[in-house]
Amino acid sequence: MDSHQDHQVVKVDHTVSNGHLNSWRRGFTPQAEIWNGRMAMFGLFVGLSLLILINIFLG
DSSP states (O other): OOOOOOOOOOOOOOOOOHHHHTSOOOSSSHHHHHHHHHHHHHHHHHHHHHHHHHHHHHO
């Protein structure tokens, strides 16, 4: 068995504009993944903030 493998390196040099990256696209697209992450972080922030405020004022 030969443990030596040939690997090819492919350089990709195409940039994406901010308008295209931040566009609202549905489906399994990079833009949807970005918005999904943003909404998840926003939800965590709001949820943790509410828990902290409730604990401070009612606890």
